[in-house]
Amino acid sequence: MTVDDAPEPGLTELFQQVGRGLRRSFVSALAPWDISPHQARALMVVRRHGTPRLGDVAQHLRIAPRSATEVVDGLEQRGLLAREPDPADRRATCVALTDAGARLLDDVDRARRVDADAYFAVLDERRREQLRTLLLDLDAAHRTDP
Amino acid sequence: MTVDDAPEPGLTELFQQVGRGLRRSFVSALAPWDISPHQARALMVVRRHGTPRLGDVAQHLRIAPRSATEVVDGLEQRGLLAREPDPADRRATCVALTDAGARLLDDVDRARRVDADAYFAVLDERRREQLRTLLLDLDAAHRTDP
DNA sequence: TATTGTTATACTCTATAACTATA
DNA sequence: TATAGTTATAGAGTATAACAATA
Numbered sequence: 001m002t003v004d005d006a007p008e009p010g011l012t013e014l015f016q017q018v019g020r021g022l023r024r025s026f027v028s029a030l031a032p033w034d035i036s037p038h039q040a041r042a043l044m045v046v047r048r049h050g051t052p053r054l055g056d057v058a059q060h061l062r063i064a065p066r067s068a069t070e071v072v073d074g075l076e077q078r079g080l081l082a083r084e085p086d087p088a089d090r091r092a093t094c095v096a097l098t099d100a101g102a103r104l105l106d107d108v109d110r111a112r113r114v115d116a117d118a119y120f121a122v123l124d125e126r127r128r129e130q131l132r133t134l135l136l137d138l139d140a141a142h143r144t145d146p
Numbered sequence: 147m148t149v150d151d152a153p154e155p156g157l158t159e160l161f162q163q164v165g166r167g168l169r170r171s172f173v174s175a176l177a178p179w180d181i182s183p184h185q186a187r188a189l190m191v192v193r194r195h196g197t198p199r200l201g202d203v204a205q206h207l208r209i210a211p212r213s214a215t216e217v218v219d220g221l222e223q224r225g226l227l228a229r230e231p232d233p234a235d236r237r238a239t240c241v242a243l244t245d246a247g248a249r250l251l252d253d254v255d256r257a258r259r260v261d262a263d264a265y266f267a268v269l270d271e272r273r274r275e276q277l278r279t280l281l282l283d284l285d286a287a288h289r290t291d292p
Numbered sequence: 293t294a295t296t297g298t299t300a301t302a303c304t305c306t307a308t309a310a311c312t313a314t315a
Numbered sequence: 316t317a318t319a320g321t322t323a324t325a326g327a328g329t330a331t332a333a334c335a336a337t338a
Binding site (some may be wrong): 135 | 149150156157158159160161162163164166167168169171172173183187208232258259262263265266267268269273274276278279280281282283284285286287288289
């Protein structure tokens with residue numbers, strides 16, 4: 001008996017379906033501020049790490065530098081964060097939250113949590129913890145860049 | 147305590163990361179045949195339901211009719227399946243597996259299962275079943291079209 | 293030589309609306 | 316009127332390579 005055996009939806013398919021639903025929910029929770037999931041996470045990363053390099057942002061979001069540039073562009077154009085030269089390395093660019101970015105992040109983060117709570121509400125606390133552990137193990141087993 | 151509370155990755159983020167890894171793995175497993183995940187699943191749907199309508203294919207894959215057209219186009223151009231008029235309704239188009247499609251599907255399905263087995267191998271049988279149940283409940287709670 | 297961020301491409305997935313031919 | 320499939324568009328995510336400035 002394999003993991004993804006018929007007849008019913010295999011783990012892979014099920015995973016993709018739930019992931020899509022979760023993403024849709026996430027996106028619509030962010031809609032009032034017109035920001036993407038990547039942008040929301042980028043704001044969180046910047047706040048958590050305090051003026052990280054653009055490369056750090058990419059690494060924490062696990063996206064390509066190419067994509068990080070784009071994400072930061074969108075946020076900078078709206079004045080939610082600002083690029084600053086890295087005093088220690090003139091090749092590097094640091095990214096800082098602006099006051100407007102910090103304020104918006106508070107609201108966004110609240111909405112994001114409310115949305116996640118609603119999405120996972122069908123699972124009780126114990127099962128959510130089960131799920132978290134399963135996902136952590138799967139992630140640890142396959143992440144490439146630790 | 148909310149579902150997606152800091153400090154460590156919330157359920158939502160974790161879910162997206164694992165989902166991305168799983169998709170990457172799926173895609174590379176399919177690479178030898180140069181078909182996309184949707185195309186692979188479409189072939190499986192057609193085999194399982196025997197000459198379904200194009201709309202049925204879309205429904206089972208949970209994609210828009212627009213996308214189903216594209217998926218079927220790609221497979222038809224390669225002779226893996228064929229469009230046939232629905233004898234019962236001249237608006238409708240049915241989709242049938244060709245011999246070449248059936249042969250390719252055998253190989254693809256084998257590779258897909260091997261890949262999924264490898265991906266979920268870090269979890270023992272009991273934990274995989276746990277995961278499946280959790281995902282089924284989440285899916286059931288949020289699916290829109292039953 | 294290697295690294296940082298950028299530019300340039302391209303392909304997939306997703307989403308929506310309008311159109312046609314039937315029913 | 317409503318439905319089945321198609322055409323037409325557009326935006327987001329992902330991935331890769333090449334490049335300029337700097338280390």
